[in-house]
Amino acid sequence: MTLGKTALSYAAAAYLGAQRGPLSRASARARHVLRRAARVRRRATFFFGAHDPYSFLLAQALPRVVERFELQVELVPVPRPAADVDPEPALAAAYALTDAPRLARLYGLAFPEGASAPTDAHVRLASAVLSSEPSTASDLEPLALAKTLGRAVFEADDARLEALAAAYGAQTEGVEERLERGYARLRKAGHYLPGVVAYAGCTYWGVDRLGHLIADLAAEEGALETGDLLTPTGAVEPALAAVRPGPDGRWPLECFVSFRSPYSYIAAARLRELAAEYPLDVRLRPVLPAVSRGLPVPISKKRYIVTDAKREADRQGVPFGRIADPLGPGIERAFRAFIVAERTGRGLAWVHEAGRGAWSEGLDLADPRHFARLCERVGLRVGDVDAVPADEVRLLADRNREALYDLGVWGVPTLHAGDFVAWGQDRLPCIEAWLHSARRSHV
Numbered sequence: 001m002t003l004g005k006t007a008l009s010y011a012a013a014a015y016l017g018a019q020r021g022p023l024s025r026a027s028a029r030a031r032h033v034l035r036r037a038a039r040v041r042r043r044a045t046f047f048f049g050a051h052d053p054y055s056f057l058l059a060q061a062l063p064r065v066v067e068r069f070e071l072q073v074e075l076v077p078v079p080r081p082a083a084d085v086d087p088e089p090a091l092a093a094a095y096a097l098t099d100a101p102r103l104a105r106l107y108g109l110a111f112p113e114g115a116s117a118p119t120d121a122h123v124r125l126a127s128a129v130l131s132s133e134p135s136t137a138s139d140l141e142p143l144a145l146a147k148t149l150g151r152a153v154f155e156a157d158d159a160r161l162e163a164l165a166a167a168y169g170a171q172t173e174g175v176e177e178r179l180e181r182g183y184a185r186l187r188k189a190g191h192y193l194p195g196v197v198a199y200a201g202c203t204y205w206g207v208d209r210l211g212h213l214i215a216d217l218a219a220e221e222g223a224l225e226t227g228d229l230l231t232p233t234g235a236v237e238p239a240l241a242a243v244r245p246g247p248d249g250r251w252p253l254e255c256f257v258s259f260r261s262p263y264s265y266i267a268a269a270r271l272r273e274l275a276a277e278y279p280l281d282v283r284l285r286p287v288l289p290a291v292s293r294g295l296p297v298p299i300s301k302k303r304y305i306v307t308d309a310k311r312e313a314d315r316q317g318v319p320f321g322r323i324a325d326p327l328g329p330g331i332e333r334a335f336r337a338f339i340v341a342e343r344t345g346r347g348l349a350w351v352h353e354a355g356r357g358a359w360s361e362g363l364d365l366a367d368p369r370h371f372a373r374l375c376e377r378v379g380l381r382v383g384d385v386d387a388v389p390a391d392e393v394r395l396l397a398d399r400n401r402e403a404l405y406d407l408g409v410w411g412v413p414t415l416h417a418g419d420f421v422a423w424g425q426d427r428l429p430c431i432e433a434w435l436h437s438a439r440r441s442h443v
Helices: 003-020 022-038 053-069 089-107 120-130 142-154 158-168 175-189 207-221 262-277 299-316 329-342 347-359 368-378 382-386 390-406 425-441
Strands: 042-048 071-077 196-199 202-205 251-257 280-286 414-417 420-423
Touching: 042 053, 042 142, 042 175, 042 207, 053 071, 053 089, 053 142, 053 207, 071 120, 071 142, 071 175, 089 207, 089 420, 089 425, 120 142, 120 158, 120 175, 142 158, 175 196, 196 207, 202 207, 207 299, 251 262, 251 390, 251 425, 262 280, 262 299, 262 347, 262 425, 280 329, 280 347, 280 390, 329 347, 329 368, 329 382, 329 390, 347 368, 368 382, 414 425, 420 425
Parallel strands: 042 071, 251 280
Antiparallel strands: 042 196, 196 202, 251 414, 414 420
């Protein structure tokens, strides 16, 4: 491992520790005490996209947080994300319409089943309402207005949208410029997607990350309990309920991963635990990193991903912080090792250990000594790994990439069982609810 990579590894650990460490929590607590003494309410910004299913869900869940913590929220409408952070806009829009009803069921929210993509005209009118000054005829609070508009957009309710536009005196002229100003504020806040809450220098995307905001607000108050503000329902997804065990009695689950994805590492850690607890047959399918597949990853996105992965890892008790970016020769060696590990059923163990080395211990997959240490943990011989032909690596990567896109997704980790396809380690609660129900019904 080069001196430069070593320095970057320690710098990343210091940066991530400062983001979530005791000092930052103490500072937040002090700010809260000062605000209370001055009778100043806490302020947050909600970047809402009228086209965005996740924004609509967040508009439903956020009022619980506002009421519990007396949070003042400014609602800022934003457009569809920029191309540099949304490399597959058509796939993203189609997937969101599949994922949003599932997320709504997971957290007890509402989303119209069978909703189609919103029309540009409806989105433009809703955005005009949100960016207009309220008239005396309008009596909806911003979050209630966003929720109402979101429902009207996804239900294609022309009458409701036109009535709100009239009540607010909405002007569609110049709405694009107003949305772009909102998007500039979002990028300045450190994020790039709609459906984001910004608070005290941190950003929280969607209902998935609302729990982190709740925890941070509670920590400011010195509270240990936050009540039942956001708890998964435990309901089993219909698509998963239809999955049946294989001939060996184990439940099949595919997971597409990348050796450069911190979320893949977090998912592998949890899947390894689940595979030890349940008769789960996990088939991992590694793909090349996004940049190797021609998908852009700007620096702002990289920074957010690492910071967000840190707090997700902390939440799940997964070690994270000392980073050695495996991009480059380390990725191909990781693929070779995976091929060897799969021959003896140790593919999941390898993905987890390689991820732990790269994202927690600062071990460079391109460094022969570090690589040998990781192989030894899983019981692999470096000589066997080096003997894997490069053509076999390329064939595996290409086959898995094609299979991933055939499922209608492009990112990792992606979970697949039967007709169930979900992107992100945040959907592992769906898998856990399925396995728990399956075990009870087969006792």
